[in-house]
Amino acid sequence: MPAFPRHVSRKNEYRILSAMLLLLHLAVWWDFGSSKSRSLLLAHAGVFLIWQPFWRLEKRFGLKDTVLFSLVSIGLACWIFFCWFVVLIGLMSGFPGYRRSGRLVYMPILFFLVSDLLIGCVPHIFHVKALPPAVTTMFQYGLLAVPAWVFIVRPHPGGGASLYSVDLLRAISASMMTGMLAVASIAITYHLGVDYPVALFQSLLGLALFLFIISWLLSPRMGFIGLAQLWERSLMNIGTPFEQWLAELAKLADQQQSPEQFFEVSFN
Structure with a gap:
């Protein structure tokens, strides 16, 4: 596979990120699991390879990398969506938001990814009753504002994603909490026989209570030094x-x- 010049990611980082999010959103909401959806996910993966901050953009992919990528593409299944969303959520949350411009971009992206996962992806994978059509339609079209916002934001000079160091602990914590939230919602749905929206709300309350207790115990003001x-x-x-x-x-x-x-x- 050909190499991409380094200035592409530096100059148009947020535009490439916007295209990546848009393709992922369309893959979830446009006939989920079909050949069209998988094609969009494959295109999203290609844009991700341009944007990704791990490998040098001058690195050329050999035959082994190409064959591995092709095998993964052929074996695309609905579970790929779930795992990929969890990885992306961890990646986006792992970027240090020490600049205001970065926080204004990556916080909406986290909301975008979590919403697409829990509202658009999980109900199709586990075959549960989704949220009311009015709510899903609102998220389906309303979340398009996030890629549009990312597209118009200008990146800070010298602050591209390729220069960032990912906070591994924060990334793993965010991925685990998101995955546990989705799995807990499905478990409550099947075990208690309630609708998925109710189970999702209960799981969100449980996660919020857990985070509140942890932050309370670790707060020096509470005396638990x-x-x-x-x-x-x-x-x-x-x-x-x-x-x-x-x-x-x-x-x-x-x-x-x-x-x-x-x-x-x-x-x-």
């Missing part, structure tokens, strides 16, 4: 059992003369 320190130590990996275990292994490696002795002592 030990929990905050434990959280910081786990993030920085200072004084955790895993680090202590590695330190003990390092000491044993310095004391033993041969790999066989180190292997025997480390298991005793």
Whole structure:
């Protein structure tokens, strides 16, 4: 596959991102799961490869990458939509929003992706009753304002997505919470026999309550300083059992003369 010049992503980053979101939105709402929908998703993946901030844009894809991409494209299924939405939500939430222009772009994008996943994608995948037609129509056409907004916003000079470092912890947390929210809504729907909108509302309340309790426990004003320190130590990996275990292994490696002795002592 040919390489793309680096200035394409820098100069037109938000325009490419807007096209990527528009294609994904059409893939969800235009005959979901059909050949047209999969073609739009494939086009969305191509635009994503232009926009993505991980690989250098000068990198050329070899035969192995092309074959792998083709196999994934041939085997596209409805579950691909769900997994891809979860990955994109984590990616967008992982960008550090230290600039106001970045927050004005990526916060609406997160709302866009979560809404498309929970309202347009999940009901089709799990075959549950969707939201009322008036609500789905409002989201179907109203969410088009997000790609339009991203298209007209001018990126900050030198602040392209390719220069960003993704916050891995934030990305994983956002992906897990979104996936758990969708799965919990479906589980409540089938287990309690309620409609999906009711189950989604209950799951949202449960997630909001969970986040409120966690933020309350970690707040220094509440007096739970030990929990905050434990959280910081786990993030920085200072004084955790895993680090202590590695330190003990390092000491044993310095004391033993041969790999066989180190292997025997480390298991005793």
